[in-house]
Amino acid sequence: GAVVSQHPSWVICKSGTSVKIECRSLDFQATTMFWYRQFPKQSLMLMATSNEGSKATYEQGVEKDKFLINHASLTLSTLTVTSAHPEDSSFYICSADMSGELFFGEGSRLTVL
Amino acid sequence: GQQVMQIPQYQHVQEGEDFTTYCNSSTTLSNIQWYKQRPGGHPVFLIQLVKSGEVKKQKRLTFQFGEAKKNSSLHITATQTTDVGTYFCAGGRGRRALTFGSGTRLQVQP
Secondary structure, X not given: OOOEEEEOOEEEEOOOXXXXXXXXXXXXXXXXXXXXXXXXXXXXXXXEEEEOOOXXXXXXXXXXXXXXXXXXXXXXXXXXXXXXXXXXXXXXXXEEEEOOEEEEOOOEEEEEO | OXXXXXXXXXXXXXXXXXXXXXXXXXXXXXXXXXXXXXXXXXXXXXXXXXXXXXXXXXXXXXXXXOOOOOEEEEEEOOOOHHHOEEEEEEXXXXXXXXXXXXXXXXXXXX
């Protein structure tokens, strides 16, 4: 099946710094990618829909100035957590849609000290 | 907004016993998908159901989509230790992104 690669797998950063997470579709072009957030033992909460060449669509309650999304090419979307705080610590997962089926990246575990 | 609930939240079974998780949406869905997430891993697609009343089988797994397209179930016959993980349903409405259910965590005792 299709492969979606996410990097980094885990990152630890100091409070106030920014962290960038990359999501790549390796063997297909994805005009749309989705960013989810998952807290321990909880479900996946959609944060935003990333559209190639246009602005991302954010879900209600997600700060677009804090979670910057860029989808500059058909194979790459990036999520930048700006001025990270401990409450931003979570598991961030991207996914790409191919023919109606979601393929997920491996996830990025962010810990903000 | 759309809500998708799953029950039970957690189930612990003996190997060989059956397992069922139920998914209910507050709104009518255009399709429903099921995913499995192993501990420490990422969700992996299992199946998609589109038609009202649809039933699909994958070996020991049976998936159903309700007549009203607002509920779904996943049934595993004779569970094995490899079935351990969290099962999520995800409801789709047209071209909108999927809304994931709360998940059911399955533990299988050998």
